[in-house]
Amino acid sequence: DTGVSQDPRHKITKRGQNVTFRCDPISEHNRLYWYRQTLGQGPEFLTYFQNEAQLEKSRLLSDRFSAERPKGSFSTLEIQRTEQGDSAMYLCASSPTRGVGGNQPQHFGDGTRLSIL
Amino acid sequence: AQKITQTQPGMFVQEKEAVTLDCTYDTSDPSYGLFWYKQPSSGEMIFLIYQGSYDQQNATEGRYSLNFQKARKSANLVISASQLGDSAMYFCAMRERGSGGSNYKLTFGKGTLLTVNP
Numbered sequence: 001d002t003g004v005s006q007d008p009r010h011k012i013t014k015r016g017q018n019v020t021f022r023c024d025p026i027s028e029h030n031r032l033y034w035y036r037q038t039l040g041q042g043p044e045f046l047t048y049f050q051n052e053a054q055l056e057k058s059r060l061l062s063d064r065f066s067a068e069r070p071k072g073s074f075s076t077l078e079i080q081r082t083e084q085g086d087s088a089m090y091l092c093a094s095s096p097t098r099g100v101g102g103n104q105p106q107h108f109g110d111g112t113r114l115s116i117l
Numbered sequence: 118a119q120k121i122t123q124t125q126p127g128m129f130v131q132e133k134e135a136v137t138l139d140c141t142y143d144t145s146d147p148s149y150g151l152f153w154y155k156q157p158s159s160g161e162m163i164f165l166i167y168q169g170s171y172d173q174q175n176a177t178e179g180r181y182s183l184n185f186q187k188a189r190k191s192a193n194l195v196i197s198a199s200q201l202g203d204s205a206m207y208f209c210a211m212r213e214r215g216s217g218g219s220n221y222k223l224t225f226g227k228g229t230l231l232t233v234n235p
Contacts, residue, residue, distance in 0.1 A: 042210070044225070058222075106221075
């Protein structure tokens with residue numbers, strides 16, 4: 001059973017550049033989530049997909065951020081015109097729909113650490 | 118207002134002893150779930166244990182148990198027989214049903230850094 005896979009593990013870029021991260025969820029999971037974690041904090045929710053539908057976006061997700069999950073499998077998170085404040089760990093998680101009332105745990109990938117120079 | 122409060126930035130425990138990590142939460146949703154995750158220095162988030170708001174009994178998973186006190190809105194994690202490998206950051210998180218009944222996002226606390234001493 002392969003876990004959630006994220007690529008790349010690390011990304012260093014100059015301010016103003018665009019970056020794109022990829023997440024491959026566990027194969028039978030149709031719920032996919034993106035979170036951002038800054039140093040010394042817990043993860044903060046960014047957005048959520050059920051299959052290919054993006055069902056919720058956090059206010060943290062400014063216009064420079066866009067996420068897609070085109071065929072309900074892998075997902076991408078793009079940040080345009082990166083800023084210093086975008087430096088963080090970007091975590092992807094997935095969960096199945098079976099089970100009662102959302103009690104299925106979210107399984108996280110190892111994250112992509114973004115550093116803005 | 119903080120939805121998840123973890124008041125212990127750091128905790129120390131001797132190997133083989135038990136330790137309790139505190140978590141209090143705030144919600145008006147009658148249907149919610151509480152999760153604990155472990156994050157070692159390598160960065161991955163590892164699911165430990167889950168407690169649903171309607172569960173009658175406290176959850177247990179191996180050496181992990183959850184002391185769920187609904188009236189006090191607390192969900193403390195108890196780790197028995199601590200091991201050196203338990204040294205990590207521990208996060209409490211809550212899932213609320215939210216509007217439309219389809220919201221499954223997690224809200225995390227700031228975490229507690231646990232150090233197990235030999």
